[in-house]
Amino acid sequence: MSTPCGAFVFSLDFELAWGYQHLPHAPDLRPLYRIVPQILDIFKTYDVSATWAAVGHLMLSHEQAQSEYPRIDGVPYHGEEGTEVFYAPALVQSILDCPTHQELACHSFTHAPIGSSRCPADVARQELQRCQVAGEKWGRRMESVVFPWNVVGRVDLLEECGYKCYRAENSEWYWFRQVRRFASCAPRTLPWRVAQYAIRSLRLIDELACLAPPLPRPRRLGDVWEIPHSMFFPGFSGVSSLVPADWRRRRAVVGLRRAAARKRIFGMFTHPHNLLSGTEPLLRALEGICRQAAALRDAGRLKILTMAQAREALERGEFIE
Numbered sequence: 406m407s408t409p410c411g412a413f414v415f416s417l418d419f420e421l422a423w424g425y426q427h428l429p430h431a432p433d434l435r436p437l438y439r440i441v442p443q444i445l446d447i448f449k450t451y452d453v454s455a456t457w458a459a460v461g462h463l464m465l466s467h468e469q470a471q472s473e474y475p476r477i478d479g480v481p482y483h484g485e486e487g488t489e490v491f492y493a494p495a496l497v498q499s500i501l502d503c504p505t506h507q508e509l510a511c512h513s514f515t516h517a518p519i520g521s522s523r524c525p526a527d528v529a530r531q532e533l534q535r536c537q538v539a540g541e542k543w544g545r546r547m548e549s550v551v552f553p554w555n556v557v558g559r560v561d562l563l564e565e566c567g568y569k570c571y572r573a574e575n576s577e578w579y580w581f582r583q584v585r586r587f588a589s590c591a592p593r594t595l596p597w598r599v600a601q602y603a604i605r606s607l608r609l610i611d612e613l614a615c616l617a618p619p620l621p622r623p624r625r626l627g628d629v630w631e632i633p634h635s636m637f638f639p640g641f642s643g644v645s646s647l648v649p650a651d652w653r654r655r656r657a658v659v660g661l662r663r664a665a666a667r668k669r670i671f672g673m674f675t676h677p678h679n680l681l682s683g684t685e686p687l688l689r690a691l692e693g694i695c696r697q698a699a700a701l702r703d704a705g706r707l708k709i710l711t712m713a714q715a716r717e718a719l720e721r722g723e724f725i726e
């Protein structure tokens with residue numbers, strides 16, 4: 406069945422300190438207790454449903470984690486914050502309390518690289534199962550998965566653990582395996598510097614040019630759907646710190662209009678922590694994107710869907726022309 410409109414699928418990787426385990430230090434993540442409700446306010450204002458892919462531990466209280474999972478020791482980096490950056494039931498509650506439906510999805514249990522061959526299959530299975538159990542305690546049966554580090558793999562385990570869809574790997578050219586291989590020569594050597602300089606320069610040009618984000622086709626692997634990804638909404642870090650906040654909105658609007666015209670899915674993702682620096686202009690850009698998506702929806706040209714809702718639409722044959 407064809408559909409007369411396109412779709413906007415917005416997902417947020419919600420991981421707090423679990424995403425910084427590989428680093429000796431993390432930024433101060435406590436302002437996210439202010440920023441997440443601000444994002445939810447925007448969603449409420451424009452009636453935007455999004456997918457919050459949460460690390461399972463964030464759904465637990467510290468006490469719960471200590472009593473139920475004592476063998477998983479947290480505090481992998483030496484931040485100054487307390488337990489509130491590892492366990493965030495108050496934020497999970499605010500997501501579920503949003504008057505506009507928000508989907509709670511799985512981003513593994515400890516932010517382990519479950520899609521990578523470096524992660525043993527039984528660990529990946531446990532991560533997926535434990536996250537599902539943590540979500541069930543909030544009354545949510547989770548259907549969607551966002552792989553940590555955007556490394557997709559072991560899709561067969563998803564179905565086994567009760568999930569029905571996952572987000573595709575990044576579609577930006579600088580995430581392609583060939584580009585990453587090109588940039589992975591020994592750090593600080595001349596080839597490394599040349600690769601870094603070339604990729605950063607091209608990425609800056611790319612972001613400033615506001616080129617239309619790709620609209621990859623959804624795929625079905627067995628009974629599990631891959632929800633396409635079109636655009637990452639970056640924070641003010643790396644070369645993206647040189648790109649004005651509003652350029653993100655401009656680019657997303659190009660993608661939204663193109664998805665509406667082509668009746669395809671425009672998938673965008675960010676992390677709440679991407680808004681830690683330059684919060685106000687980034688929130689305004691995010692609001693501008695939601696406003697445009699809502700206008701297209703009200704004109705009957707776009708649906709705003711969670712990943713799980715997009716999967717249901719794909720099952721009905723929408724967005725796959």
Ligand SMILES: [Zn+2]
Pocket residue numbers: 418420424512516552553554
């Ligand atoms: Zn992550």
